[in-house]
Structure formats: structure tokens, C-alpha cells
Amino acid sequence: MIITYRNPQDFNDCIDLHFDILDNDFCNRWKTQLKNLLSENYLLEKNYCFLGFAESPRDVDYLCDEINDAIFQINRFNTYNKWQIAGLEPYHIDDHFSKDSVMYDKSFGVGNAINGDQNTNLGLCLKHDAMNRLHRYFEDLQGEAWGLSNYYKIADFKTKYAIRQLNDLCHELESYVLSLRKSVVEPEWQRPSQIMTWLQAPRQNLQPQDFGLFQQNNFDRELGGVYLHWAQIGKTHIEVFRDEDGAPVDDVICSSINALRYYTGEFDIEWGKDVTDDTAPWHAVEQQQFRTWLQDNGFDINDPQLALGYIKIGSCNLQKSFGTEDQFEIWSTLAQHLDVYKIKIDDVEQTFDYVWSQPGFAQQQIEKMKPGYIHSSHND
Numbered sequence: 001m002i003i004t005y006r007n008p009q010d011f012n013d014c015i016d017l018h019f020d021i022l023d024n025d026f027c028n029r030w031k032t033q034l035k036n037l038l039s040e041n042y043l044l045e046k047n048y049c050f051l052g053f054a055e056s057p058r059d060v061d062y063l064c065d066e067i068n069d070a071i072f073q074i075n076r077f078n079t080y081n082k083w084q085i086a087g088l089e090p091y092h093i094d095d096h097f098s099k100d101s102v103m104y105d106k107s108f109g110v111g112n113a114i115n116g117d118q119n120t121n122l123g124l125c126l127k128h129d130a131m132n133r134l135h136r137y138f139e140d141l142q143g144e145a146w147g148l149s150n151y152y153k154i155a156d157f158k159t160k161y162a163i164r165q166l167n168d169l170c171h172e173l174e175s176y177v178l179s180l181r182k183s184v185v186e187p188e189w190q191r192p193s194q195i196m197t198w199l200q201a202p203r204q205n206l207q208p209q210d211f212g213l214f215q216q217n218n219f220d221r222e223l224g225g226v227y228l229h230w231a232q233i234g235k236t237h238i239e240v241f242r243d244e245d246g247a248p249v250d251d252v253i254c255s256s257i258n259a260l261r262y263y264t265g266e267f268d269i270e271w272g273k274d275v276t277d278d279t280a281p282w283h284a285v286e287q288q289q290f291r292t293w294l295q296d297n298g299f300d301i302n303d304p305q306l307a308l309g310y311i312k313i314g315s316c317n318l319q320k321s322f323g324t325e326d327q328f329e330i331w332s333t334l335a336q337h338l339d340v341y342k343i344k345i346d347d348v349e350q351t352f353d354y355v356w357s358q359p360g361f362a363q364q365q366i367e368k369m370k371p372g373y374i375h376s377s378h379n380d
Contacts, residue, residue: 001314001345005337008355015337017321019226021314021345026210026263030228030313031345033204033265038343038350042198043368047356048168050338051175052192052272053331054183057357063173064097066165067134071095073162074141077155086154093137102130103177110184124181128243131174135235138166144233144258161366167233192331194269195229196340199368203231203262210263210311211304218309219287220277221270223327224316229266234258237299237308241290249297260307267313271334273327 001021007013021027050056071093084090103126110123141163143149152163175191182190219238221227230236240249240257249257277284291301299306318325322333342351354361 001343003340004342004344005334006339006341007337008339008357013337014341015321015333018317019314020317021226022312026207026213026311027313029204030263030265030267033202033263034267034343034345035265035348037198037201037265038345038348041350042201043365044340044352045168045195045197045199045365046340046352046354047361047365048172048195048197049340049356050192050194050334051172052179052190053335053338054176054179054190054192055335056176056338058172058176060099060103060173060176060180063169063176064099064102067097067169067173070162070165070169071097071137073158074137074155074166077159083151083154086150088150088154091141091151095133095137097130097134102127102173110181124177124184126174126177131170132243134166134170138163138170139233142167142233157366157370161362161369188273188327190272190331192271192334194271196268197229197266198264199365201231201264201266203264206261206263206307211307213311214260214307214309215304216309217312219275219283221272221275221310222315223270223272223274223325223330224318225270225312226314226316227268227270228263228311228313229268230260231262231264231266232258232260236260237294237306238290241293246289246293259305263311269316271327271331 001019003017003019005015005017021031075092078084078091081090103124104122106123108123108125109121141149141151141155143152152160155163175193179190179192217227235243235257237257237259274280275283277287294301294306294308301308318330322330324330339355340352342349354364
């Protein structure tokens, strides 16, 4: 697989990155789904593509403004009680997001990280309560992939899009703040990544034998690694464990912990430093604490259906693509090319000649999603 990246400030400045895809039954089925996305010209979500790049123009102020715009649209839709008329409880988001509400200021002190991922001081740390509220709004309003909320079904096109934005912006903001802090206290542990999702990507059910792949890779992540994208609504067990500092499930704010059921042709690329038991001793400690937390909350850690881990699909050939395996040199190159221009896999390719900052990009996405929006409005 070859992905062409473009400099959004200079469209003539492009680089090709080369990816080796694993040869197994699941990856072959995944590849078929990706080829379908490309050949059928599905719309790549370029506004939710590069996460955790501390130099990104999509910074905290920008992302908070986007969140507030989405909230405004949601509240405006129900100005005339459309949800109540349909028999639903009123739903109004009385919340405003700003830099101060989502992260701690530097004045709280920015200390050194301990064991790569635990911070000693609050400065530049994320305020998880704010992020949990934001994600809860999304879960309430959209529901789950297998059971959409009536709020979502009744909403108009712009409001459906705004609801979806709550989720995307929440995760983008979390990733940005994490890398921003890491860039100060421990630069080598920044967590840049790439999320390759397409609007209305068809979902397929995971087959029974696929679940063993989660256990093969567990939660290891490698620089340049390609992993199956999480293609459904809700938080994973590991996300809740981390966000809530190991609190019991009954006390967790998130109401939609669930295991992955589906796969699409979508994928994620890890651009951060390797996180494995060998490269990051703190990772092994965390995983043991996580297993204990699962058992304490009644989960069977040996149940493959819990989908505990990431399914690995392939990896970037770093030497061929960048001429180096040095993460800082790779980040420097990527930082100048944060726009996916083309994807080619085998004999199928698609060009994405648009950028998220163009006027009308949001409306372009809404138009592309209208068939799905119409279907969801009548999906009982």
C-alpha cells in the first residue's frame, strides 16, 4: 500500500509512504473493504485524520470553537421543542468549552513524566471530567451503531453532523493535549497518530476466529504500525480504565463500554514511539493493573470476545519511506505533509483533492452523508 502525503501549504510538495500489509485471512478481507472504499469514492474524513501532532494548526482554541459550534447547532435544532413533540425528554447542552475548561494552565506546574506516561504535576494536563461530559453528550444523542438514539433519528442533517462532530472533536482534543504536554516534559513520548476513516464506511461483522487477533497483539503499538480502526460508538475497556484511574465500572461516567463487533476498511497508523513490554516497562505494569481491574469488575480476561487489544494489519517501511527510523526526523517530515492526497493498494487507488480548511468542507461532508442520514431517520 502506498499513501501519498501532501503539504497543505504547497500542493506540489508530496511524499510517498510505503506500507507492508500482513498476509492472513483477516487482512485480506480488510483489504477488500478498503479497496471498496477507494473504488466507490467514499469521502475521507480529512478533518479527523492527524491526531496528537503538537504543531498542528488545529489547536486547543480551534477545537474548542468547533465543539461550541456543534453544541450551538444541537441546541438550536430543539429551539421549538422538536424532540419533546416526538415524545422524547428535552435535551439541552448547557456547557461551554474553552482552553481553561479542558486543560490545566502551565501555572499549575509542568513536571517531568514518570515511567513515560504518568505525570507529576497538573500543568498542561487534560481535565478528564470535561472530556467525559462531552463524550456523554455524544453517546446520549447518537446511541450505538446497532441502536441509534431517537434524538439522532429525528435530528436534521446539520444536527446529525454536529452530533458526530462531538465525538471526533473530543478524541482529537484529547490527543492534542496529551502530545502538547509530552512535547514539553518528555518529547520522545509524544503520541502522534493517523486515523483513516471514511464517511458511511460499510461495516462487516467480525468473524469468531478474528477475535484471537486482539490477543496476539494485545495493546502493543509500534512506530509506523497499521491497526484496525474502532468502527463503532462507545469506549473500550482500556479507555475507561485509563480515563477513570481504575475506578469500578459502576462509578464510571461513560455508559457505553463495549467490545468491538465490526470491521471496515478503515485503519489507524501509529506514529509514536514503540509501546511494548520490551521498550516501555511501564506498559507491562499498566497492563497488569488493567487485568486486575477487569477481574475485579467481573470480566474474564481470557474471553476473546472482549476484543482486548489492537488487531495489527501491517506496518510502514520506514527506511524506504523516510530514509530513517528516527522518530523525530519522521515527525519533522510528517509535520510538513499533514494532508492525505492519494492511496493506492494493489491495482486500486483514489485521489483526495480537497482539504479540511477549504470553505464548504463541512457542507461537502453533510451532502455525502445525506443518504445515510435519511436511512437512519427511518431505521426502527
